[in-house]
Amino acid sequence: MTASVPAYQQIKDHVLAQIHRGVWKEGDAIPTEEALALEFGVSRMTVNRAMRELGNEQIVERVQGSGTFVAQQKYQSTLVDIRNIADEIAARGHRHRSELQRLERCKATDALAGRFRLKPGAPLFHSVVVHFENDAPIQVEDRYVNPGVAPDYLAQDFATQTPNAYLMRVAPLQGVEFAIEAVSPPPEVGELLQMAAHEPCLVLHRQTHSMGQVASVAALWHPASRYRFTGQF
Amino acid sequence: MTASVPAYQQIKDHVLAQIHRGVWKEGDAIPTEEALALEFGVSRMTVNRAMRELGNEQIVERVQGSGTFVAQQKYQSTLVDIRNIADEIAARGHRHRSELQRLERCKATDALAGRFRLKPGAPLFHSVVVHFENDAPIQVEDRYVNPGVAPDYLAQDFATQTPNAYLMRVAPLQGVEFAIEAVSPPPEVGELLQMAAHEPCLVLHRQTHSMGQVASVAALWHPASRYRFTGQF
DNA sequence: TAGTGGTCTAGACCACAGC
DNA sequence: CTGTGGTCTAGACCACTAT
Structure with missing residues (x-):
């Protein structure tokens, strides 16, 4: 049996x-x-x-x-549930790996302060992580985090846990706003994604709310030739 | 039968x-x-x-x-809101206008037949509409419709009513699947949108289900420099 | 205990693809 | 033509819910 x-x-x-x-x-x-x-x-x-x-x-x-x-394996993502890109890649049967590029304390610029509803110069955390699917870079995650929501953010090991997974765990998600656009990447992002010249990026800007505050503001950059967003209702 | x-x-x-x-x-x-x-x-x-x-x-x-x-009906007030571009433009306080480029009967190619779960060569309706925001072209709507779901599609006046509005009225929406990608537009789409050379398009592919059938398959093309998708949960 | 869905069988006939 | 998936039957036993 x-x-x-x-x-x-x-x-x-x-x-x-x-x-x-x-x-x-x-x-x-x-x-x-x-x-x-x-x-x-x-x-x-x-x-x-x-x-x-x-x-x-x-x-x-x-x-x-x-x-x-x-069937043909597809590169696709879901907008509906804020899925962890690691889970997404695992669901496709591929291998996920990430590289931490930056992890630091910084001060809010005017633009960021407006997004976070904080004062300009207020302390923020900043991380840049590159995610790989089978050793091909598929996403550059550029994220700012509100220290008031996740004070231990800088102490995390983002090789074993994605920033998103950590935030979902410590901060109950209350709301999400997003915008999707296609733009040319800044040179440093294009390099990290090993993109061809003139290839556009598909960018997801996402702002999450938790406990009445703006928890994080992220820009997720993807090479247009290797990524698309999908979802269903 | x-x-x-x-x-x-x-x-x-x-x-x-x-x-x-x-x-x-x-x-x-x-x-x-x-x-x-x-x-x-x-x-x-x-x-x-x-x-x-x-x-x-x-x-x-x-x-x-x-x-x-x-089951309880789902809240679907998110990306489905992208559905009516006329309302979207009106909400921004701008003027919406549309031009009908094509409205015709056609036969399903193999690819389309697969999407519709019909046989290759099965009859379909096809429409191409350009939407303008304050006289600037903002979307090319290339849509195929299942005659079994909307038999009177060809008789509609799409100057006064968008194809989407008509379909939402005659076919109860049961489900939506979508994918968003950034690609170079085919020449005819680039022309209709009056796009600069090499500018990418932000494309929303959307498939709607009604009464257990695939009701319509649409590709919505937007100039990347003038459009982005937004939403919230 | 009686009623419901969850799963499974060992056949069957059909439509379609490829030789 | 043979072999494939697409569908369907008329039963069966089980797990679970409600009474």
Whole structure:
């Protein structure tokens, strides 16, 4: 008895594992429903449910009369829930790594003070982290944090935990405002993202509120050729 | 013609129609699988698939041992607000005007057929509208519509009503999927938007669902220098 | 205990792809 | 033509809820 995990879920897990492990690659044909039914000792209907759900989840592509194939992996993100980019990359079965570029104390410029509703010159924390997906830079996270909301921000180890994950943990999220635009990156961002000349960035500006204050103001820079935002309602 | 529409889909449509019509309201119990199987003259497994999918789509909530209930309606006042550009421009105190570039019947390409879950070559409606904010072009709306959902689409006057406003009126919205990316526009789009050479476009791809079908597939092109998406939660 | 959904079977027929 | 997925049946047993 494999206990309490439905057979169709075990089959889904098995297929996902094979894909993530690289045994089955994009475009590869997956064993037929008949074959999987034999292998797992279940009926074809059970395999059908597993594969149909994987098809709906865009993990595989099914073609009647032909077969089932591993779908194209997409670079995409969700705006709806403020997902951690590490989780997002992990969900695609890829490897996430981040590099801390800067972590420092600074003083609010006039523009930043306005965003945080603090006085110009008020102390802020500032971090710059580059996130990699399979060793390709996919996001530059330029973030300012309100010390009143996260006083221990500078003491965190952002190699093992993303700034976002830390903030979500210590500051209950009450509201988010965002703006998305396409612009040319400043030279230093273009370098960090290893972008071609003239390639635009897809930028998400995000401001989070917690405990009645502005908790953080972030700019998330992505190379337009390798990233897009997605979501659903 | 009941042929060619799967039984489970007919059952989903029936349930969606009852909810949209207000016969079954939020929190109401829906007939049991057994009852629906009898009513539609199908096996319980077929009803089970229909209701399970509606559960996954958050249309209904299923409780083992208890029953199936109409789910709470979702708040969707976020990125869906991007939907009506006329309202958006009016809210900024500016003047909105639109020009109809194309309005025609066409056949689904393989790619479009996949998005609509129709067969290649199936008839579709196609419209291209340019939206102006104070006489500056701000959006090219390239839209394909499922004739099964909006059969009178070609007869509308899109000078007085945006395609989106019409669709929201005739087809109850059940779901939206979107993706935002930054790309170079095709030459004809760049011209319509009077864009400078090499300027990227901010593109919103949006797919709306209604009555269990894909109602429309749209690409909304905006000049990156004059547009951005904003929202809040 | 009776009723509900959750899962599963061992067949079946069909539509479609590719040879 | 064969092999594939798409759908469907008429049962079955189980887990859970409500009474």
